[in-house]
Every structure is written in C-alpha cells, then in structure tokens.
Amino acid sequence: MFQRMLVPVDGGEPAQAGLQEALALATAHDSVLCLLHVVDDAPLLDDLSAPDLAPLHHKTLASGEAILAQARALCEAKDRRVETRLHESRHGRASDAILQQARELACDLIVIGSHGRRGALRALLGSDAEAVIRASPVPVLLVRSVTETASAIAVNARVPYRSILVPIDGSETSDRGLQQAIQLGLMNHGRLRLIHVVDELSMVDAFEPALTLDWVGRLREGGRWILDQAAKRVREAGLSVETLLVDDFGRRVWTVVAEDATNWLADVVVLGSHGRRGFDRLLLGSDAEQILRHSPVPVLLVRPDQAAQGRSLQRTPVQGLKEETPAASPGPN
Known part of the structure; x- marks a missing residue:
C-alpha cells in the first residue's frame, strides 16, 4: 500500500x-x-x-x-x-x-x-x-x-493518517472505501469513525406506495444496520471504531462529513467512488463533490474493483425499503 x-x-x-x-x-x-x-x-x-x-x-x-x-x-x-x-x-x-x-x-x-x-x-x-x-x-x-x-x-499533524473518517451508505461503492480505510488503519495503527446520514434523498429513494407510515423508523433502523455491519468488519480487523447516525433530515451528507472531520480531528476522509459510472453519483448525488470542495482534510477516493462492478449489495435487510439495482439490470443507475 x-x-x-x-x-x-x-x-x-x-x-x-x-x-x-x-x-x-x-x-x-x-x-x-x-x-x-x-x-x-x-x-x-x-x-x-x-x-x-x-x-x-x-x-x-x-x-x-x-x-x-x-x-x-x-x-x-x-x-x-x-x-x-x-x-x-x-x-x-x-x-x-x-x-x-x-x-x-x-x-x-x-x-x-x-x-x-x-x-x-x-x-x-x-x-x-x-x-x-x-x-x-x-x-x-x-x-x-x-x-x-x-x-x-x-x-505534520495528520500524517500518517490515524484518524480515518468514512461516510458509508451500504452500497458496494462505499464498501470499497471502507475496505481501503481498514487497510489504511491497520498500516498506521489507526481508528475509524463511520458516518451514515439519513437525509431527504434517502427518503425519496426509499419511498414506495406500499411503504408503511413508519418510514422514518425504517430508514433509521436500516441506517443502524448498515453502521453495525460495517463496525463489525472493522472490529474483526482489530481496529477501534465508532459510529455516527445522523437522522434528523436537516443536513446533507457533505455538511455532516465536513463538520465532523473538523470536530473529530480527522486526518483523512475515505470515499468510495463510482468512477466511470458517474462522478456525480458518488454516495448520494452531488454530496461527494461537495465533500471534495469543503473537507478540511485530504480526501482519498477509491473506485470499486472492476470485477465487482456487476454485483449488487443490499442496503438494508429492513422489509419495505428499496434495494440497489444491480449494474447489469435495466432501470435507472
């Protein structure tokens, strides 16, 4: 590495x-x-x-x-x-x-x-x-x-990167970023902080006519599951980890990441990137571009493995929430 x-x-x-x-x-x-x-x-x-x-x-x-x-x-x-x-x-x-x-x-x-x-x-x-x-x-x-x-x-204050901030959304893309962050943490005896943001875009993406009225609770439950699964991977790798779920719908992903990078004294932010599938589709819409613009610390962008781009990953096991569409399937990307 x-x-x-x-x-x-x-x-x-x-x-x-x-x-x-x-x-x-x-x-x-x-x-x-x-x-x-x-x-x-x-x-x-x-x-x-x-x-x-x-x-x-x-x-x-x-x-x-x-x-x-x-x-x-x-x-x-x-x-x-x-x-x-x-x-x-x-x-x-x-x-x-x-x-x-x-x-x-x-x-x-x-x-x-x-x-x-x-x-x-x-x-x-x-x-x-x-x-x-x-x-x-x-x-x-x-x-x-x-x-x-x-x-x-x-x-001189932040290198080597030991405090690593990782926004995650449960997708294959953010999973690749998490994998890179774990490797970086192992190399530098670091710690990870995982952030999942439930904002208005999550609400729109999750909406279905048959969805129950408790959509906020379901989105929160899904967000906690995403964080728990990711944190389990980090702990199994032998690293210290903490998580943050932001579910007040009042802020966008990029504002949370930029603010938390400052408050938590992060050394680097690690993001998964879709690469050729669309720079504006990193994480949630244009949030990744805004993270690049406003992050007070360097941002490490990681593309998914080419061989893995055709696979899909469940965002959440909560019934009633939409899952990501596999890259090879018809429909919106």
Whole structure:
C-alpha cells in the first residue's frame, strides 16, 4: 500500500500542497515518489503570431525541467527516493498523461493538489482532475491548497493518517472505501469513525406506495444496520471504531462529513467512488463533490474493483425499503 506515489507538479500552489502531502506520506510509508510534469503544446499551437514555435517549445520544456528539478530537490532533502518524468502531451489531455504514467510507473496512489473551496475539480488543467478521478486504476488523494506555513503544520499533524473518517451508505461503492480505510488503519495503527446520514434523498429513494407510515423508523433502523455491519468488519480487523447516525433530515451528507472531520480531528476522509459510472453519483448525488470542495482534510477516493462492478449489495435487510439495482439490470443507475 502506497509503495509508489504519482505526484503531478506544475509549479502552482495546489500542486505544491499535493507534493507536501505526498512527501509526508512517503516518509511515513517509505514510499517512492514519482514526480510528473506534463508539457502541453496546445497553447503554443494556438499562438499563430509566432513564426517559429521551436524556441517557445524549448522554453516550455526547460520550464518543466526546472519545476521537476525543484520538486526533486525538495524530496531528496528529506532523504526520499524519487523518480521524475517529463511528459510531452501532443494533442492530448494532461489527465491522459497522468493515467498513462500511473500505469507505466506501477504507482498505487495518485496525489493531486486542489484549490479547495474555489473548486476541488479545478486542480491541474481545469477538468483534468475530474477525468483522473473517473478513470484512475488506483486510489486518488485530493489535497486542498492552503498557505505554505499552515500546510506544513497541518501535514505534520495528520500524517500518517490515524484518524480515518468514512461516510458509508451500504452500497458496494462505499464498501470499497471502507475496505481501503481498514487497510489504511491497520498500516498506521489507526481508528475509524463511520458516518451514515439519513437525509431527504434517502427518503425519496426509499419511498414506495406500499411503504408503511413508519418510514422514518425504517430508514433509521436500516441506517443502524448498515453502521453495525460495517463496525463489525472493522472490529474483526482489530481496529477501534465508532459510529455516527445522523437522522434528523436537516443536513446533507457533505455538511455532516465536513463538520465532523473538523470536530473529530480527522486526518483523512475515505470515499468510495463510482468512477466511470458517474462522478456525480458518488454516495448520494452531488454530496461527494461537495465533500471534495469543503473537507478540511485530504480526501482519498477509491473506485470499486472492476470485477465487482456487476454485483449488487443490499442496503438494508429492513422489509419495505428499496434495494440497489444491480449494474447489469435495466432501470435507472
């Protein structure tokens, strides 16, 4: 776990935040850091006023080499093992280069810095961070950018990740996130806090004409069952665990997660992600995207195993509540 980390760097503040986090993780896990800078020729091709693009291209390459050299020096100053790669993207996207390099370099984690509240999906080159999250074959760690001083203090305080916050909803997706969180907890002798939120979306999803009037009680019972089953798995792995059921219908998942991450002093939030099946379908609708935007700590996104995507998982054994539809079945996803 976390033996080789891919860290895209572009010289900007968000990428620097990602590099600082990756450097701390590499120190804690004795990992190799694979630094990547993507040279995009598209801006050069758009500059029709340039009679000869070669000098501009060489200048761009030299700038990329300098960014990599500076990042490498930072890592070597901490006695970290480091590899660098300069990738020229011709008529492609930075996300394609990142995914390609993650596979070629056999990385098991991609670390991306983001602009935080200004938009977690605006890291790197616009939508490239989102594209990486959708298609990455390995977990992706999103790190919010803050001031350099505050970042250094925060990183040193939370790495290695020992207080792990895990939102769960009983789906196969969140189950994959829970599995990753357990592995992370075992590696760092950590503890887990599991959150299940029953909000208005749960009510709509669970509604059926034949549903009894006690739908609130049934949703709460289902939520407790989900938490109990997940907590049992964590305890069987030998880890400490606590649970939180929020069932007042007054708050959304992302607000609960963001607030609890602060109040509980979480080091990281671990989320299961649907990947190509729709970034906006993480957990409950757009809540996952909002968690990425507002979480005060890094968010580790984990996609389900490709082989397991066709299987369904019961959300709750409570009669009268709808179950998830298997991916291969007709109907809404």
